[in-house]
Each structure stands twice: as structure tokens, then as C-alpha cells.
Amino acid sequence: MGRSGLKVSRVCLGTMNFGPSDHVTGCDEAEATRIVHAFLDRGHTFIDTADVYTGGRSEEIVGRAVKGRRDDVVLATKAFMPHGTGPNQRGLSRLHLTRALEASLRRLGTDHVDLYQCHGWDDTTPFEETVTTLDGFVRSGKVRYLGLSNFTAAQIVEAQWAAQRAGATPFVSLQPQYSLVARGIEAEILPVCARHGLGAAVWSPLGGGVLTGRYGREAAPAAESRIGRLLGSSLPAARSVADGLLNDRTLDIAAEVVKAAAELGVTPTAVALAWVRDRPGVTSVIIGPRTLDQLHGNLEGFALTLPARQADRLEEISRMEKGAPDNGTTNTRAA
Numbered sequence: 001m002g003r004s005g006l007k008v009s010r011v012c013l014g015t016m017n018f019g020p021s022d023h024v025t026g027c028d029e030a031e032a033t034r035i036v037h038a039f040l041d042r043g044h045t046f047i048d049t050a051d052v053y054t055g056g057r058s059e060e061i062v063g064r065a066v067k068g069r070r071d072d073v074v075l076a077t078k079a080f081m082p083h084g085t086g087p088n089q090r091g092l093s094r095l096h097l098t099r100a101l102e103a104s105l106r107r108l109g110t111d112h113v114d115l116y117q118c119h120g121w122d123d124t125t126p127f128e129e130t131v132t133t134l135d136g137f138v139r140s141g142k143v144r145y146l147g148l149s150n151f152t153a154a155q156i157v158e159a160q161w162a163a164q165r166a167g168a169t170p171f172v173s174l175q176p177q178y179s180l181v182a183r184g185i186e187a188e189i190l191p192v193c194a195r196h197g198l199g200a201a202v203w204s205p206l207g208g209g210v211l212t213g214r215y216g217r218e219a220a221p222a223a224e225s226r227i228g229r230l231l232g233s234s235l236p237a238a239r240s241v242a243d244g245l246l247n248d249r250t251l252d253i254a255a256e257v258v259k260a261a262a263e264l265g266v267t268p269t270a271v272a273l274a275w276v277r278d279r280p281g282v283t284s285v286i287i288g289p290r291t292l293d294q295l296h297g298n299l300e301g302f303a304l305t306l307p308a309r310q311a312d313r314l315e316e317i318s319r320m321e322k323g324a325p326d327n328g329t330t331n332t333r334a335a
């Protein structure tokens, strides 16, 4: 991973779906455990969670599922997102990060995290405070490697330089969004990662499910699908997340993925995953299966190599215009 000795599998198991949740479709612990075991049984090692996923239940489920196999796993989690309404229950301060790490270790049932990631940029905390705190975690043995998520190119440089100035442990990874419908990281973020020694483990490779070809213009999204659930939610933000995932542009790209899949005799899921896996600068692709069947469908995608004819057409239809600095969370055309 990046400029480090850490080895991770090319496919990473994302666990945001583990445990029921109010606005995103989830899977119960029994199915989540089957997913983890099937993933490890196939020889993959890298598992990603976060303290906020399903209110901490994702970490608890992952912790129980890897019991007895802990040393087979590169276990990644994250901190930064709010854990309450208090000003010290979020962000990258020494106070919050120290409490967040202890809580994650408790939920995961382990004495160390292999990759500890800042889940977003905190402009209320001097980054020197963050890097020295994180360095203390590494020195104490509670964390092995450090990563970032959803940082802009400038923030990545600032973070890495702050660590260097303080003589602290450097960051070895970035976790940004990347797929055929969200290519904003190509302009600045991936080149900066390469220059500053960070590998990239990329999230939402199927655009939240749109690139599986299961959504269309004619029929409304199925109520139990992620987008159907978002559209049915009473949370105002959920609607705009759904609009970002499902719109004319993402449906046009999905249609091209479906066409390429039909030509090759494979699933659209396989085409979308093969595309992102082979992009320059991608170290690992974080899949987000909700069922065991979806996991198998995702892993099959990793066996495919896209022929140039289909890859070129996908490249053309999904190209993004250069625009404003991106932190890898947007999936619309840069303005």
C-alpha cells in the first residue's frame, strides 16, 4: 500500500451494509458473517469498516466474524464523523481521536487496528495535533498504518507535510470515491497520492449499485434497493444523495456498461469492477455487497480483463471535465 511495506488484496471488503440502518439497506449479522468468511476463504485479506457505520454495529459484526482469523486480515477502520451532538464527539482532535480509537478497539474486539484512517478533513483542528496524536497510536502499538479518506489534493499534501515536519508516521493510503460515474480524482488526487507515497483504496466502485444495470428510466427503483430506500427516506439529505447516484448522466454510463457486458457475455457488475481495478493508481477496490450472492457476483468481476474496444467506449462516455478541486465524494460532472 503506497510507499509502505503493507500488503493488501486487490479487492477490499467494505462493510457499510452490515447491520440494519434507517436509510440504507442493510444485512443482518448472520449474512454479514457468511460474507466475511466467504471473502477470507477466497484468500482476500483487506476489510474496511468505520466507527460510524450502522452506529458502530458494523465494527462489532466484523470483530466477531474475524475472531480466530484476526491474523489473516488487514483490518481498516476510520474516525472523524459525528458520534453525538457535542463539539468533542467528532473531528480529528486529540480528545476525539483518542476516545474514538478506544471505542473502535472495544467494538472490534482487538488490541490493534492495521490501517486507521481519517474519515474527512477537520478545519477546526491544527493538523499538527492530528499527526502527533496518530503517531502516538502507532508508537503505542494500537495502530499499524495511517490513512486518509475524502481529502482534496491540497489537504493530502498538507497532511503529509505536517507529518514530515513533526517527524511523525506518514500516511500510506487514501480512500476516495472512484468509479465510471465518479472520476473526479483523476485530475489531481491520484497524481498527488503517487507523488506523496499514498496508495488508493477506492469506494463505491458500482456507483452505489447503478453500474449493475439494475436501474432504468422506465421503472421506479425497487423499494428495497439502496436508491429506493434513499428515495423513501424522510431525511432531506437522502433525496439529494439518491439524485446524485441516479440521474441522466449515470444512467447513460450504466447503459454503456450493460452494452459492453452483453458483447462480452459477462455481467455489468464485472465490467464496472474490471474497469476501476485496472485504472492507474488504484491499489485496491472496496466492494460493498449486501448479500452473499452479491459478494460472489463482485468477486467474479475481478477475473475479467476488459478488451480495448469496450474500455475505450467506457472511457469516452464517462470522461469528466476538469473543474473545481475535488475530495472524491462527488459523482456529478465537475462545475
Ligand SMILES: NC(=O)c1ccc[n+]([C@@H]2O[C@H](COP(=O)([O-])OP(=O)(O)OC[C@H]3O[C@@H](n4cnc5c(N)ncnc54)[C@H](OP(=O)(O)O)[C@@H]3O)[C@@H](O)[C@H]2O)c1
Binding pocket: 013, 014, 015, 016, 017, 025, 048, 049, 119, 149, 150, 175, 176, 202, 203, 204, 205, 206, 207, 208, 209, 210, 212, 214, 224, 225, 226, 227, 269, 286, 287, 288, 289, 290, 293, 294, 295, 297, 298
Ligand atoms: N470513505 C468513505 O467515505 C466511504 C463512503 C462510502 C463507502 N465506503 C466504503 O466502500 C464500500 C463500498 O461502497 P458502496 O457500498 O457504495 O459500493 P458499491 O459497490 O458502489 O455499491 C454497493 C451496492 O451495490 C449493489 N450491489 C453490489 N453488488 C451487486 C451485485 N452483484 N448485483 C446487484 N447489485 C449489487 C448493492 O445495492 P443494494 O443494497 O441496493 O442491493 C450494494 O449495496 C463501503 O462498504 C465502505 O466500506 C467508504
